[in-house]
Amino acid sequence: MSRLVGPVEIIGVGLLGTSVALACRRAGIDVLLTDVDADHVRTASGLGAGRARSAADRPQLVVVAVPPDHLGGVIASALDGSDAVVTDVGSVKAAPLASLASRPDAGRYVGSHPMAGNERSGPLAASDALFDGRPWAITPHAGSDPAAVALVRELAELCGGVVVELTPAEHDRAVARISHVPHLMAALTAGRLAEAPDGHLALSGQGVRDVTRVAGGDPALYSQIVGGNADAVTELLTEVRDQLDTLIAAVTRGDRATLQSILATGNDGTRAIPAKHGGPARAMRSLFVAVPDEPGSLARLFADAGEIGVNIEDVRIDHDPGRPVGVVELVVDDALADDLLPALESRGWVSHR
Amino acid sequence: MSRLVGPVEIIGVGLLGTSVALACRRAGIDVLLTDVDADHVRTASGLGAGRARSAADRPQLVVVAVPPDHLGGVIASALDGSDAVVTDVGSVKAAPLASLASRPDAGRYVGSHPMAGNERSGPLAASDALFDGRPWAITPHAGSDPAAVALVRELAELCGGVVVELTPAEHDRAVARISHVPHLMAALTAGRLAEAPDGHLALSGQGVRDVTRVAGGDPALYSQIVGGNADAVTELLTEVRDQLDTLIAAVTRGDRATLQSILATGNDGTRAIPAKHGGPARAMRSLFVAVPDEPGSLARLFADAGEIGVNIEDVRIDHDPGRPVGVVELVVDDALADDLLPALESRGWVSHR
Numbered sequence: 001m002s003r004l005v006g007p008v009e010i011i012g013v014g015l016l017g018t019s020v021a022l023a024c025r026r027a028g029i030d031v032l033l034t035d036v037d038a039d040h041v042r043t044a045s046g047l048g049a050g051r052a053r054s055a056a057d058r059p060q061l062v063v064v065a066v067p068p069d070h071l072g073g074v075i076a077s078a079l080d081g082s083d084a085v086v087t088d089v090g091s092v093k094a095a096p097l098a099s100l101a102s103r104p105d106a107g108r109y110v111g112s113h114p115m116a117g118n119e120r121s122g123p124l125a126a127s128d129a130l131f132d133g134r135p136w137a138i139t140p141h142a143g144s145d146p147a148a149v150a151l152v153r154e155l156a157e158l159c160g161g162v163v164v165e166l167t168p169a170e171h172d173r174a175v176a177r178i179s180h181v182p183h184l185m186a187a188l189t190a191g192r193l194a195e196a197p198d199g200h201l202a203l204s205g206q207g208v209r210d211v212t213r214v215a216g217g218d219p220a221l222y223s224q225i226v227g228g229n230a231d232a233v234t235e236l237l238t239e240v241r242d243q244l245d246t247l248i249a250a251v252t253r254g255d256r257a258t259l260q261s262i263l264a265t266g267n268d269g270t271r272a273i274p275a276k277h278g279g280p281a282r283a284m285r286s287l288f289v290a291v292p293d294e295p296g297s298l299a300r301l302f303a304d305a306g307e308i309g310v311n312i313e314d315v316r317i318d319h320d321p322g323r324p325v326g327v328v329e330l331v332v333d334d335a336l337a338d339d340l341l342p343a344l345e346s347r348g349w350v351s352h353r
Numbered sequence: 354m355s356r357l358v359g360p361v362e363i364i365g366v367g368l369l370g371t372s373v374a375l376a377c378r379r380a381g382i383d384v385l386l387t388d389v390d391a392d393h394v395r396t397a398s399g400l401g402a403g404r405a406r407s408a409a410d411r412p413q414l415v416v417v418a419v420p421p422d423h424l425g426g427v428i429a430s431a432l433d434g435s436d437a438v439v440t441d442v443g444s445v446k447a448a449p450l451a452s453l454a455s456r457p458d459a460g461r462y463v464g465s466h467p468m469a470g471n472e473r474s475g476p477l478a479a480s481d482a483l484f485d486g487r488p489w490a491i492t493p494h495a496g497s498d499p500a501a502v503a504l505v506r507e508l509a510e511l512c513g514g515v516v517v518e519l520t521p522a523e524h525d526r527a528v529a530r531i532s533h534v535p536h537l538m539a540a541l542t543a544g545r546l547a548e549a550p551d552g553h554l555a556l557s558g559q560g561v562r563d564v565t566r567v568a569g570g571d572p573a574l575y576s577q578i579v580g581g582n583a584d585a586v587t588e589l590l591t592e593v594r595d596q597l598d599t600l601i602a603a604v605t606r607g608d609r610a611t612l613q614s615i616l617a618t619g620n621d622g623t624r625a626i627p628a629k630h631g632g633p634a635r636a637m638r639s640l641f642v643a644v645p646d647e648p649g650s651l652a653r654l655f656a657d658a659g660e661i662g663v664n665i666e667d668v669r670i671d672h673d674p675g676r677p678v679g680v681v682e683l684v685v686d687d688a689l690a691d692d693l694l695p696a697l698e699s700r701g702w703v704s705h706r
Contacts, residue, residue, distance in 0.1 A: 115558045129643050129703045133680060135556045164555045174553035177545055182564040185542045187619030188596050189535050192589055194622035200527035202517045203488045204626050205468050207567040211535040214560040216623040219616035223609050230604050236545055237601050243541050244597065248590050251583050256576050263572035266540030269547035270569040273557050290482050298668070299652070299659030306652030315651075315668045327486060350482045 004154040006030040009059035009084070011074055013044040016089045016114065017065030018126030021049035023159040026128045032057050044123040061151055064088035068224040072099035079105050085148040087112045087155070091175065092228035093139045093168035101141075110152045111139040111168055113175070114161050121218070129160070136161025137175075139168045176232035181240065183214050183222060184233070190215040206316060206329075285337040287330045289344060289351040301328065301349065308343040310336045357507040359383040362412035362437070364427055366397040369442045369467065370418030371479030374402035376512040379481045385410050397476040414504055417441035421577040425452035432458050438501040440465045440508070444528065445581035446492045446521035454494075463505045464492040464521055466528070467514050474571070482513070489514025490528075492521045529585035534593065536567050536575060537586070543568040559669060638690040640683045642697060642704040654681065654702065661696040663689045 006029035010017045013035045021031045021044060031050025033041045041052050053059075062078040064071060064086065071090045076099065078086045086109045090096060093111045100106050115135040136156040140149045156163050166174060190212035193201060226233055243262060250258035291297045305312055314331035332340055344351050359382035363370045366388045374384045374397060384403025386394045394405050406412075415431045417424060417439065424443045429452065431439045439462045443449060446464045453459050468488040489509040493502045509516050519527060543565040546554060579586055596615060603611035644650045658665055667684035685693055697704050 115556050127641070127704075129641070129680075132643050132703075134558070137556055164552070166552070170550075170553070171556075173550075174556050177549055177553055178557045178561045181545060182542050182561045184600060184615075185538050186564050187616050187622075188593050188600070189538045190619040190622030191596060191615065192530055192534060192592065192622065193625045194618050196530055196625065197523075197526075199517070199519070200523070200530055201626055203468050203490055203524075203527050204531045205487070208531045208535045209626060210563045210566050211539050212619070212623050212626070213563050215616075215619035217616075217620075219613045219620055222616050223613040226604060226612060227607060227609055230607065234601060234605050237597065237604065239545065240541050241594065241597055241601065243544060244590065244594055247537060247541070248587060248594065251579060251590065252587050254580060254583065256580055259579060260572045260576040262537075262544065263540050263568075263570075263575050265547050266543040266565070266568035267570075267572055269540075269543030269545065270565050272546045272549065272554055273562060273565070274554055288480070288482070290485050297659075298665050299655035299657075302652035302655040304652075306650075312651050350485075351480075 004029070004151055004158065005060060007032050007057060007059045008155070009034060009053055009057070009062045009078075009082075010050065010065060011035070011062060011078060012065035012067075013040045013049065013123050014065060015121050015123070015125045015130075016116070017063065018044045018047065018049050018123040019116075019128065019130040020063055020065065020089065020155070020159060022047070022126055022128035023131065024155075025049060027158050029158075032059055040123055044126070047123060047126070049123070049126070058082065059084045061155060062086045063155070064090070066090075067221065068092055068228040071096035071228075075109060076100060076103070079103065079108060084108070085110065085145075085151045087152045089114055090228075091179075091225045093137075093171045095228050097141055097168050106141070107143045107145040108148055109141075110144045110148045111141070111171075112152050112156060113137040113139065113171065114156070114159065115179075116161075121221075131156075132160040134161055135164050137171050138163055138165050139171045140165070141168055172229050173232045173235075176229055176236050180226050180229055180233050181236045183217065184226065184237065185240070186212050186215040285332060285334045287332065287337060287341055287344070287351055289328045289330060289349050291328045298328070301344075304344060304347045304349070305330065305340065308340055310340045310343075357382065357504055357511065358413060360385050360410060360412045361508070362387060362406055362410070362415045362431075362435075363403065363418060364388070364415060364431060365418035365420075366393045366402065366476050367418060368474050368476070368478045368483075369469070370416065371397045371400065371402050371476040372469075372481065372483040373416050373418065373442065373508070373512060375400070375479060375481035376484065377508075378402060380511050382511075385412055393476055397479070400476060400479070402476070402479070411435065412437045414508060415439045416508070417443070419443075420574065421445055421581040424449035424581075428462060429453060429456070432456065432461060437461070438463065438498075438504045440505045442467055443581075444532075444578045446490075446524045448581050450494055450521050459494070460496045460498040461501055462494075463497045463501045464494070464524075465505050465509060466490040466492065466524065467509070467512065468532075469514075474574075484509075485513040487514055488517050490524050491516055491518050492524045493518070494521055525582050526585045526588075529582055529589050533579050533582055533586050534589045536570065537579065537590065538593070539565050539568040638685060638687040640685065640690060640694055640697070640704055642681045642683060642702050644681045651681070654697075657697060657700045657702070658683065658693065661693055663693045663696075 008024045009032040010021045011034045013033050024031050032053035033050045034053050035041050062084045064074050066074050114131050116131050312330050316329040361377045362385040363374045364387045366386050377384050385406035386403045387406050388394045415437045417427050419427050467484050469484050665683050669682040
């Protein structure tokens with residue numbers, strides 16, 4: 001059984017690579033930094049993420065963190081350049097693997113994919129806490145060396161990720177469904193907003209903001225991600241198109257039963273997403289509280305909720321088009337909501353279910 | 354110029370009707386309650402929303418708050434039953450109006466639509482604060498009496514709504530774009546989750562939860578809403594299908610330029626949604642903070658942010674599949690983010706951009 005002792009080499013010190021580097025440094029592991037952009041290495045090094053790799057260094061583990069289109073080539077170079085275990089943190093897994101399959105040393109490669117990141121990029125956006133509590137997919141292939149799989153799993157856990165093991169093909173089909181297709185659907189929905197007549201968007205509420213939020217991501221990056229997972233994405237998008245055709249026909253014909261059935265299937269889908277902490281779904285209820293839009297007012301609300309002793313499971317702030325009061329949605333355990341509402345009102349908050 | 358003095362009759366004392374009633378009562382206006390379900394009237398009356406209408410009552414304004422399929426018929430009865438101004442709070446405006454157009458007294462009818470509500474229903478879910486700061490569409494038709502329009506506007510403002518005036522046809526096209534089509538797209542996306550193989554949803558992050566959240570709404574209600582706005586919805590869904598066909602072809606062929614262009618149009622759409630308080634969009638930045646999942650921890654975070662003096666514009670709590678720590682996303686003014694991050698860290702919070 002191998003143990004992760006380092007050095008760990010990071011190839012590509014952007015947001016993800018630098019965050020992995022910082023988590024390794026936090027654990028006291030020697031980290032070697034490599035990037036086509038020497039400025040990135042200097043920046044990441046200045047953040048305490050590690051040091052530039054020198055010719056004498058012998059990494060135990062290489063982590064490839066480059067854009068999707070470059071994964072296959074850089075993983076191959078990493079296998080050529082040392083006898084280390086090699087992994088990557090890319091969003092697609094089958095396509096890079098296909099380019100390596102014929103190599104006799106492919107057993108040293110184990111793909112991985114932490115489900116983290118945000119709308120910023122580059123080493124300055126990195127953090128050793130980026131992966132805390134996030135799912136981290138590990139995708140061994142048929143020829144992966146079990147010791148290599150164990151080493152990559154150790155890296156994921158060291159970074160705070162929650163390991164989910166899948167085959168590369170399963171991973172790609174899973175992320176097509178829970179990430180790539182939702183992203184594309186958000187982009188298609190948001191695309192209709194870009195062409196809205198003057199004034200029509202003034203009626204926008206939280207719903208459309210939620211549906212379209214992820215469509216704010218970088219088009220260049222997402223076109224690589226989606227393009228690298230074309231088969232799984234196409235299969236699902238084709239299913240969506242068939243459903244959309246059925247939906248259009250139902251709306252046009254006034255066929256309410258079919259329309260309602262499509263909406264009910266969507267209902268089922270929202271309930272299929274695993275609950276927080278992976279446990280069974282608990283019944284939740286939303287309370288709505290009016291909050292002045294000024295520093296300190298949310299703090300007072302949460303201080304009051306904390307003193308009442310009710311855990312807030314989720315929060316939304318409804319953007320408000322015309323006045324300096326926001327509506328804050330607090331999602332709490334259904335069984336506790338009946339206590340929280342009067343307790344908040346007794347502290348002067350205007351709230352409702 | 355008429356002034357709203359009451360009585361106001363509410364027909365249909367569910368979530369919206371009872372909330373309008375409570376807001377009117379708050380302003381000291383006499384409220385008459387009517388519903389096919391006598392229990393609803395007793396419940397709403399017990400909440401202080403008003404009293405059952407008697408034969409001698411002469412309402413100044415009637416508010417019809419019944420499900421979409423019944424709007425036209427109930428509005429017509431309300432015009433027959435008094436010489437009051439009549440409005441409604443339904444989600445679609447052209448179809449009910451069409452059924453009234455030939456009436457000589459149609460000038461007393463002015464449609465309206467508050468952009469509020471939540472996933473609960475019935476009078477017990479009502480609140481006089483439901484409409485605070487929310488857009489409230491008012492949709493006069495060509496024959497609407499200006500005094501009737503002024504009276505309905507006064508009701509919307511009394512309820513705390515932010516009035517947006519549109520023609521009925523414009524309204525229906527606007528809500529198709531910012532509400533009905535996003536809802537249907539969310540339902541189609543969520544529908545793919547309902548059929549996911551075991552384990553694939555374990556990788557779900559906040560993105561897919563946001564895209565699909567509204568699809569949790571009541572299928573029976575939304576099939577009436579969408580069915581009542583069939584023309585505008587069909588027109589937009591047909592545009593979406595054309596874009597989806599282009600997208601599928603681009604992904605299948607590996608045409609990255611077209612894929613990226615569709616994603617870029619989605620990007621533009623997310624920026625087209627008006628900013629909070631209707632002002633120009635300010636640059637915002639997200640900070641991510643690790644927070645233990647226990648009562649009081651969010652309170653401490655917001656208390657610290659409040660003491661630092663930075664206004665939190667939006668909050669998200671990332672659901673966490675495996676551990677008792679959540680990641681809270683704080684959205685703040687870009688210019689203030691650089692101060693907040695080190696200030697939070699000096700108070701012991703683990704955070705990153």
